[in-house]
Amino acid sequence: MLELNKMYFEDCLIGLKKIKNESIDVIVTSPPYNIGLKYNGYKDNKPREDYLDWLETIAKECKRVLKKGGSFFLNVGGKPSDYWIPLDVAMRFRNHYELQNIFHWIKSISIEKKDVGNYRNIIGDITVGHYKPINSKRFLSDCHEYIFHFTKEGNVELDKLAIGVKYQDKSNIKRWKSTKSDLKDRGNTWFIPYETIQESRLHPSTFPIGLPKKCIKLHGLKEGMVVLDPFMGIGTTALSCIELNVNYIGFEIDQKYLQVANERIINYSQERKKYLSIKSIDDFNG
Amino acid sequence: MLELNKMYFEDCLIGLKKIKNESIDVIVTSPPYNIGLKYNGYKDNKPREDYLDWLETIAKECKRVLKKGGSFFLNVGGKPSDYWIPLDVAMRFRNHYELQNIFHWIKSISIEKKDVGNYRNIIGDITVGHYKPINSKRFLSDCHEYIFHFTKEGNVELDKLAIGVKYQDKSNIKRWKSTKSDLKDRGNTWFIPYETIQESRLHPSTFPIGLPKKCIKLHGLKEGMVVLDPFMGIGTTALSCIELNVNYIGFEIDQKYLQVANERIINYSQERKKYLSIKSIDDFNG
């Protein structure tokens, strides 16, 4: 059995074997796109199939360690020249899990006045978030990634208000909710801004900390719970766990990323201590 | 051969047969989810497979009438209890088309201050758009639908700036663009607010007029072009064509919807005439 709150320098398929059956509450991860497999075969899509096979193997092993009422949040993006990747991956997971939700991570979006189609022209746009432009007349910039929420039986009860948003119409608060809090269902479209370049350069596909945090909170914070990330990267999932005060286990096979991850965790913990000395812990997990 | 700018009271599979090979520039449609197929068979997923088979047949027939450089914009949503539907449909189209883009129609989204994960709490949220709340602890509200952009060869050049949005960083305008217009790539996440309740009552799955309009403009407005909608519903695609001054052909098998559609078109045309009498036509197609 592995120790909690550690990141292991290990291939996750090997590491997973050391984890007991049904001992993990939440899995949050973003798998790599390209494994460094070299093929000399000519025209076939073997690499893609192998990649999918490999991910499916991990999916199976994750299923074994996941509790019955656990949640697997799988973040996958595509690329303009191949938007099938995330869908193909999801199809493989379909063989083993129920797809309970799909969350859409929106990195950038433009809000415009409603076009009612009666010749009132659009007046103003507001664009929030950023994206890297794409050099192509065929594709629009990709500002979206998927977070597939897989569960074993499709009926995991979620803590929806833990990531709730404020009501627009305040009069609804008292009207509908038994709880008198100013929070409603966030919906499955999550706007989370990009990481800054400096930060994201450390790892090609790091997701923002707000992402695993939302997933874990949505699943529900429970005493002694354990979060697993088979592809830790620079440790964003671990950081969000520290912030949320829950246990984590992670694997990473790239020593550089692991080092960055550990540095981030140390910095984080120090900042946390400093902060805690002047502020009550209750402010965090609200 | 069919007349242009008409909606036909006809099953699209029959109607499509009357359209010549490679004569359609753009197809925009939102197919029905549930066809009224009745099965007395017990536990099988035959209806789903039949539904997919049926849609695939239409996909094939549409491919025949679509020009080589044409675009097929397929709007499909899911439902919380089954998010696979749109992906299954897309998979069937994959057998016949290239998936050039995926656009994400966002009906509602909450914008919040960046969560940098360093104990600065989220300050304020803005929620734009509305959604129908869902009474379930398992699912978050679904605020998203897909628009799959299928083409024959995956290399259709798009008029990206036709649906462009304003720059955030104005200093880039003069720097890169030969044209000095304040427009940039919109990205593939399209915020389009919901239809009003009144409107959506007329037809269960009507999409807002801004949606087909964006699709058509993105493909590019061309002299004498023809837009096809095999499932016209209450004629939203036709309306957007009238507004954009392009030809359309549509099919609809529900007489009630067809009637609503024709009424909408008449009202629209009248409003258009009224409007045109006081305003130049150039204002519309900008």
Add this chain to the structure above:
DNA sequence: TCGGCGCTTGAATCGACGT
């Protein structure tokens, strides 16, 4: 030898980031 295909390699892209 020519041509078609596939992989590799370098060029071009443009909106955002950073100074």
Add this chain to the structure above:
DNA sequence: AACGTCGATTCAAGCGCCG
């Protein structure tokens, strides 16, 4: 403000391999 840099970019040219 102006400008240099960058991209799980894309694009096109170039080269090698084969029929």
